[in-house]
Amino acid sequence: MKTINWGILGTGKIAGKFATDLHTVAGSQLVAVGSRSLESAQAFAKENNASTAHASYEALARDPQVDIIYIATPHVRHCEDSILCMQNGKHVLCEKPFAMNAQEVEKMLACAKKNNVFLMEALWTRMMPFFLFIEEEIKSGKYGHIQTLTADFCFPAPFDPAGRLFDKSLGGGALLDVGIYPVFFALALMGEPVEILAKAKIGKTGVDEFTEMTFIYPNGAKAHLNGGITQQTPTTATIILDKGLIYVPTRFHHSDTVTTVHDGVKLNHDFSHGERGYNYEIAHAAQTVREKKTESNLMTHDLSRLIIKTLDRVRAIIGLQY
Ligand SMILES: NC(=O)c1ccc[n+]([C@@H]2O[C@H](COP(=O)([O-])OP(=O)(O)OC[C@H]3O[C@@H](n4cnc5c(N)ncnc54)[C@H](OP(=O)(O)O)[C@@H]3O)[C@@H](O)[C@H]2O)c1
Structure with a gap:
């Protein structure tokens, strides 16, 4: 089985939990992390056993040893951070919600298509x-x-x-x-x-x-x-x-x-599982990349489109605009 090399973008709460589960998935390894600050990147890399700590998201996106990047920043950054990685040829697993609205999601999907890379929303429940x-x-x-x-x-x-x-x-x-x-x-x-x-x-x-x-x-x-x-x-x-x-x-x-x-x-x-449960989405994304597919057969692009379209509908009803 080809080993898939992961990078993590952002060093917050979920990034740490994801890294812990990543270490339990055969055929996946954490190689690099990117943060807005070198200190956070270094601390995260040390704690989670990643060999490279980047002081910017750009440096992580350009790192040639990385195959796929997990986006773990606040929702408002998902679109921009995913696009940065995809434009640098990286596959992307992006936290939920995929983006802030349907227009942003369409931009991300178009970018994935243009760069011929895998893109999936990290809605981990789907793979459990x-x-x-x-x-x-x-x-x-x-x-x-x-x-x-x-x-x-x-x-x-x-x-x-x-x-x-x-x-x-x-x-x-x-x-x-x-x-x-x-x-x-x-x-x-x-x-x-x-x-x-x-x-x-x-x-x-x-x-x-x-x-x-x-x-x-x-x-x-x-x-x-x-x-x-x-x-x-x-x-x-x-x-x-x-x-x-x-x-x-x-x-x-x-x-x-x-x-x-x-x-x-x-x-x-x-369905007891020893880990937190992020291992299922990690294994699924890695296997899909290994198979050279650009879309998950479980968390499909259309399902992500339907989710964001529905969230947009609900926001219009409750009058919540960002
Ligand atoms: N799947 C799940 O179970 C699950 C659980 C929790 C959260 N999430 C999702 O994961 C994403 C992150 O959530 P989190 O709870 O990990 O958030 P968090 O603890 O606040 O961490 C977010 C990280 O994003 C980076 N960041 C970039 N710009 C930022 C800004 N302006 N303000 C704050 N942080 C910024 C920071 O990393 P650097 O300082 O290293 O750049 C920060 O540590 C959210 O979209 C959330 O929906 C998913």
Whole structure:
């Protein structure tokens, strides 16, 4: 198996977790990191065993030893940072949300095409075994159609007006940070809704602190979704179908168990994994690059397009502009 050499762009919280999981993936190795400051790059490289620390994102993008770069900067930088890497011939795995709006996503996809490189949104849930299982169960048809899907992701973040979650200039707010997971869940399993209802609580920094959404489908099916950054909710997902239900317990976006009830028979399914779960997206991206493909067959460009288009629709309803 060809070893894929990774670079990490940005040295924040998620970058560290990703690096830890990367070391567990066979055929992938972390070779370089890029930061806006040499000190952060060096500290991160030391802690996470990367051989090269770059004092700028440009230097990382130009590093010839790197095959693929993981973008771990705030949302507002995703488009610019991904394009920098792709223009330097690098494959890119970019954190969610892929970008701030559909126009930015289209720019990124056009750049990937022009440079013939792999580009994928790092929506890690898509590659996790529990999610693939749910997808297969529903596709089997044995449960009939989805009637209702309910999913929530809210947590109480400490209020920091200058932090990424509350600062509007960094793309703050619940919808793009955590609301995206319930939105992804509904879109991946139910497709594009015909109608969306949405309401938000806009906080004092001008970002949505809580957003609730209802997606309505042509057959009458509904998805009830919410995301928030000021309070805790169960953070579970429940799918009610004609002939049963599928339940994902708390932190549903990276669960290692699923409960199904089909024709009255309840079963618990175990998908325990030793790592945080980023290993699945890392292995999948690396394998897709190895196969010289420029698009994932799971987290497709069209799925990313649908997610950002839907987030744009919700933002238009709740009046949230960046
Ligand atoms: N998949 C997941 O489970 C998951 C979890 C958390 C976050 N995320 C996503 O990952 C991204 C980063 O989140 P995070 O929680 O890691 O953020 P964070 O801790 O604030 O780190 C972001 C990093 O981006 C760089 N950066 C560049 N410009 C910046 C600016 N103007 N302000 C602050 N930082 C800047 C910094 O690295 P340097 O100083 O080294 O340049 C910083 O350390 C977000 O888009 C978020 O949605 C995903």
